[in-house]
């Protein structure tokens with residue numbers, strides 16, 4: 300199939316009496332790794348949610364793989380659900396479930412019943428995120444922050460998606476864990492041919508992953524291009540975001 304993986308047109312979102320998006324357009328092509336940046340409260344998480352059919356845009360359209368996400372046909376929605384994986388910003392694992400059950404969740408949700416198959420797929424995903432089988436029976440509270448992110452990534456990969464959406468995937472990780480998580484996403488992107496859209500405030504994560512940068516400001520995608528092109532732009536948000544010395548804002552102090 301040709302055409303963009305993500306196509307957002309003239310998106311308008313009004314939340315709590317305030318315009319969040321006002322005429323937002325964005326295309327993401329197959330195989331791209333697009334970094335979405337913007338000030339806090341600019342509507343990045345809201346946009347990711349709308350990309351997967353959550354939340355209600357006031358106007359405009361969102362298509363994934365050429366299909367409207369707001370389709371009323373349950374079969375179409377279900378078919379689409381298999382094709383993307385999400386790591387939400389505060390995407391905590393289910394704290395009452397083991398690592399195994401967290402990763403198995405999307406499979407069970409989609410009606411996979413064969414326990415042997417579930418076991419095989421969960422172990423495969425654990426290995427993919429460089430965790431060991433011995434981690435499978437652990438509870439989320441027993442994991443480090445970096446491990447939680449990896450399990451959440453394994454869960455996002457459970458359905459072997461073509462599109463991966465990551466909201467602040469390295470927030471709260473120390474620089475080493477952050478770098479190794481970024482390395483993992485890079486590897487998965489190369490090996491699985493994934494298309495990735497990620498939100499970050501972290502310049503190191505951005506520089507290491509993004510093939511393109513899209514800036515959400517003034518209620519729309521104000522600018523997009525290579526990191527070099529974006530850095531060269533004269534706009535208050537961009538000047539501030541890329542100001543020297545603002546590195547590793549997400550790292551613990």
Ligand SMILES: Nc1ncnc2c1ncn2[C@@H]1O[C@H](COP(=O)(O)OP(=O)(O)OP(=O)(O)O)[C@@H](O)[C@H]1O
Pocket residue numbers: 314315319337338339340341342343344345346388
């Ligand atoms: N359910 C809601 N009801 C009312 N307002 C909302 C709701 N969800 C989000 N908002 C508002 O919409 C705006 C955009 O929120 P959003 O979470 O998308 O921002 P963000 O760019 O992801 O910010 P951050 O970088 O802090 O994560 C904010 O002003 C927020 O308060």
Ligand SMILES: [Mg+2]
Pocket residue numbers: 343344345388466
């Ligand atoms: Mg957010």
